[in-house]
Amino acid sequence: MTAGVLNLTWARPEPGAAAVAVRGDLAHGTADRLLADVTELAGEAGLTRIVVDCGELAFCDSHGLAVLLMIQRRLSAAGIALDLDNRTVRLxxxxxxxxTAALLTGSVPKARSQS
Known part of the structure; x- marks a missing residue:
């Protein structure tokens, strides 16, 4: 599957936190942009949490998943929490x-047959 478009909308909802709304495909060809943005932001003094709003995420391939795992690992090493909010059933x-559920979300949902 060819990656489509990925739009990232950043906000600062509170001191020490950054939030990004992800819209489109988190896939090979698009996901590295999210990784680069989050990696750059992780070097910011006083940042304690990054929230990724996945409510409008249309597609996530294996590269997108790998990027989410890299983000989690880098933020954890920097002492920054990662919250993946508004996850779709598919995600x-x-x-x-x-x-990867426990690592990325802190819980283990059951696999659902719905898409």
């Missing part, structure tokens, strides 16, 4: 099927 199913 939770991907996490459950790949065994």
């Amino acid at each position: 939770d199913r991907l996490f459950a099927l790949t065994g």
Whole structure:
């Protein structure tokens, strides 16, 4: 599948926090942009949490998942929490099927047959 478009809308909802609304495809060809933005932001003094709003995420392939895992690892090493909010059923199913749910969300949802 060819990656489409990824739009990132950043906000500062409170001191020490940054939030990004992700819209489109988190896939090979687009996901590295999110990784670069988050990596740059992680060097900011006083940042304690990054929230990724996944409510309008249309698609996530294996590269997108790998990027989310890299982001989680880099933020954890920097002492910054990662929250993946408004996850779709499809994204939770991907996490459950790949065994990454606990690492990325702190919980283990059951894989659902819905898409």
